Amino acid sequence: MLRRLALLASVAMCCLAQQPRALSILQQRCIPCHSGPSKKSGLDLSSRELAIQGGDRGPAIVPGKAKESLAYRVASHSEKPHMPLQSPKLSEADLTVLAEWIDQGAEYGAAAKAVASADAPLPLPNHWSFRKPQRPAVPVVATVERVRNPIDAFVAAEREKRKLTAVGPAVPRMLLRRVYLDLVGVPPTKEEMDKFLADPSPNAYEAVVDRLLADSRYGERWGRHWMDIWRYSDWYGWRKGNDVRNSQRFMWRWRDWIVESLNRDKSYDRMILEMLAADEVAPQDTDAMRATGFLARNYSKYDRDGWMQDAVDHTALGMLGITVKCARCHDHKFDPIAQEEYYRFRAFFEPYDVRVDRVPGEVDITKDGLSRVFDVDVQRPTYLYVRGDIQQPDKAKVLTPSVPRLFGFPLGSIEQVTVPLDSYYPDHRSFVQKDLLAKAKADVEQAQADLAKKEEQYATVGKDVAKLSVAEGYEKMRVASDELALAKKTLAAAKENVVALGARVAADNARFASPPDAAYENFATEARTAERKAGILKADEDVTRAQMELDKALRATPTDEKMVGEAQKRLTAASASLTQATDGYHTVGTVYENKSSGRRTALARWIGSPDNPLTARVAMNHIWLRHFGKPLVPTVFDFGLNGKPPTNPALLDWLATEFVRSGWSMKAMHRLMVTSATYRMQSSAGTENNSNAAADPDNEYLWRMNPRRMEAEVVRDSILSLSGELDLTMGGPDIDETKGLESNRRSIYFRHSPDTQMEFLKTFDGANPVECYLRSESVVPQQALALANSQISVEKARVLAAKIGISAAPEAFVKSAFETILGRLPSAEEQAVGVRFLQREPDLLASWQVPGPPAARAREDFVHVLLNHNDFVTIR
């Protein structure tokens, strides 16, 4: 800032009219790339001499001759490459200023030195997405009849500019099917369709929209979209060994949080806050805590750096629509993000780690629990890695967290947070104490039962021994006796453990009481004694068991060396624990730090700020993409200089500001979008609109709706829904991905990770759990095979046929099947073809000895054919 002032002050003294303005233009638009050690094209524009000397392409400025100056030629776009690269062209006024300044001799004046400073921070390009969106006025358009709400006006304005004519609205049947699939992910039932068609109210459609947005299936449908963007993955690693190497166990709780949050229309800024920092802003709210799955998902057992990279990259890609990844090794090539800024962004995440807290009813945290994040070390330093090499941290400088300057608006203050007892000592919660004590008591009962069994066994062996040889008898008695001894020790240890645990709980309660219980020391001593005693008994049990295992290993023929070794190791360890000194008692569970850095809260509030230029735009682009089949900004995760500009910038900015104005309500925005006239257009180009197709073949400017293919989950869920067998149970643990064709739950509930994906979903371009900001929509024969041959389509077709009415006459059946499955009536030709099939197929089926009554089978086959119809997977 000081530098800037100095520059302006010195320039003001100069006599040449255009100098200050020209230099200011250079400074803002050219010098950012053309100066310093990494100057582009070898050109340095920061001083007159260097500018005249020029770069790889020769002199940039010829004083007195603007038209011959390369700098002017590329800036005025009379020569390529057009400058500033991938940024808006300079205004005509600015170009005139530059031309006059060069024509006047291109004097830098006293400002030269100030401009030249190579270590000046990167000035910011005036890129559209780095500036806060200003709410544009809704355009006045000629085609008012196509305008239902502002969205339509913005779309119509672009159409009119290009002389495109909007096609007519979709027929009601098509529209209803479209909006059902879009909002809840399953088609309307025949009854719902009929009801809609019969509703004379002018707001019949809006009523449906409201009803669907209030339907809990909405949260599941849109939850999956956000799971794509937030890269939901169940844990993966080594499933057989139960070894979590990536992501975390119980991620499904995060998935449930997503679904519930959407259904409750939780504001988007709040969702961001909870995902990034629920542990800081709502430390006692275990429901909100589930949101931190967003960060827990990045966990990587063997690669902390990769984990941090993912947290940084995907927070930026998903929420901010910028790629910061490049700046890990060097200053960003496209966007003004310095390498140091990358690491300062990382510093927000540096202190966090993941852990599993207990949930009521289960003490084993590998079986159930709440995976969440917390700051394990608020002091953990962040260093810049030279060239991204983790072996080369630049330890001279500990980097504090901050946001890239390109956003042009600052981070709020970072306040350290003191977290409450329940959060920093989760096992102190009374339900955990209760569950642990109950478990300890259950262990005693188990040990007692086991002992009874061993006693009986011993008695039996004693009776049978007479029938055996001496050697055999001895061996059996020895084993039975050893096992009995062990069972006794197990019971003793379990009993003492109940006492010890009770004492530790009492000591914990005294210690963490507020104020601490005066008798704490007594409780602590008692706990230590009890724990010691229990420990000795437990060690005694372990030694006995280890000894037995060793015996067994030694007696095996041939001796199993590996087992002997392992048994010996266990024996040594168990014996050692007998002689270990202990001081104090052990708290019942881990006590974590009672403070959190507050960094993630600050970041989340900054991302979710109405002043953030990107957050609302990026979210709106994602929602728009999923309603209209194509995004406004084609590079959905890159709004930077390397991304593509929006096809309709005013619309995007209006949506972004409207989103913020609505209190970040997604449902409000869904409603706006799906009730717009734009959304209600037909998707077919029609025959009369060939000029549209010629002028805008890719429908960039929405002269019609985009037809789409159902996403993988919608294909499966729709088949189930049509058959009436879709199980609408919500939430809960992930279901084995191999059960997808048998279980009737919605697709969102199946295990989904890089190693485990349902084949059926994968075939239809299901989300890539590593990164999926935009789903691909491939057309491959495997999809046809999945619909033709999979168990789910064949079996559900039979159920559906029965539902439609297996004994209906061919005419009625064909009509009803079309309505039910494709949401439309058959054409006369289709009807005729269908009827003919139902009339002729039964005899054929009989001749092929296909089992079952042929007439019914033909109807089932007909239903199956309609599931394979192009119009089934197509959303028109």
Next chain:
Amino acid sequence: MKPNRNFHSVGRRGFLADMGMGFTGLALGAMLNGESVARAATEGWRAPDGKPHFAPKAKRVIWLFMIGGVSHVETFDPKPALNKYAGMRLGDTPFKDFDQNPLVKKNLREVIVGLHKIEPNLYPLQVGYKKRGQSGIEVSDWWPNVSECIDDIAVVRSMWTTDNNHGAQMQFHTGRHVLEGQFPTIGSWVHYGLGSLNENLPQFVVLGEPVDTCCGGLAAHGAAYLGPEHGGVQLAVRPEDPLAFSKLGPGVSKEEQKSEFELVSEFSRLSMAQYPDDAAMRARIKSYELAFRMQTAVPEVMKFSEENEATRRMYGLDQETTKPFGEMCLAARRMAESGVRFVQVFHGQNGGAGKWDAHSNLKKGHTDLCQQVDKPIAGLLKDLKQRGMLDDTIVVFATEFGRTPGSEGTNGRNHHPYGFSVWMAGGGIKGGVVNGATDEIGFHAVENRHYVTDIHATILHQLGLDGKKLEVPGRKRLEIDLGNPIHEIIA
């Protein structure tokens, strides 16, 4: 076929008869061929009829693509000068002006100004070379098996591309940098231009993990504006289960399924009339028909058990190291044999830039990678030859760019778009020849420079196609997109 099938659907049979084919779908597919791409068609323009423009020399292509950037100077383009000047800065050698060469600029389309980094410290060759075969072409010691086939190979040592980031992977297939968007790949042009050799198999098959989304993803075997039906179909090389969902549904009989497929096709025909402009539907209809035939055809093709022991060994199926890529090469041959037009085989996907991307530990990395592919590729060439198929099958060995003559860090090489090598064999390509050359240190392609599309043009030429004639109205192609056939290597 059962006799009582005769009365089945007279109307439909009439339709079939019109098309002169046994199965509705095929006819419908043929009817739809090519139309999708240019609805706003200009007068006089017609979609390709599936016949070559002139007499072809080759029928099919096997395209082997190494992901990440193979070091040209350590494979097919020996540069002893790198040993001589090892460790010296470029500026201190006779080649000091190489980075100032106008070719540096000429090479680039400058999508991103200043992105191209040149490593200045010359790095010695990490492997030795020997003269091979009758032709005496030098090939590095990492390729003992491919070397035996050198007299069937035309090495092109003067490739250049415009990019030195891995977007060049897609660029090698489309001719356009990833930032310019998606364009049809060479495989899709071939698919678009030529009719089918076997109606039961996809004509454009992709084996191996395709390039990562970072660098083009599925678009590196996509068809962009030609329409999805011309894109590559990914198949798993998994002989026990090569094609998911290819077994009949529970309780379904073969005839019953066929009957259903026919009805679907009939409905599709009706829909097509209603939505003539729906490219996705067109593609789906075709893929549906193909799917029906693939159910039996693909498992047949993947039956490696039909191959004898000698053949299996030839591809390295008996060795852990060579088996994965060997199976792909064998599958490629079996596909080619069965009539697949274009088999695109990827090697080196690693969820990022690619395994060949030797920024560090080049020696170890390239040694291992070459070992994985050398035997299988040689096996493929030899096998094709012994079956007489090499005469009309073009095999291409390619990668997105070369690697810098200078070192990156202590033991790697950086990306190098200014000069690199690929090779071709078979299908009327001369054997035992070298075309083009880089300078003394392998920096610039200096003789007979070839942009990546020259390889495309050569392939099309051998297949009897004129790229220019394939152009679609409204989708203007530049000279550089079309490239020029490398006549010097054409027999």
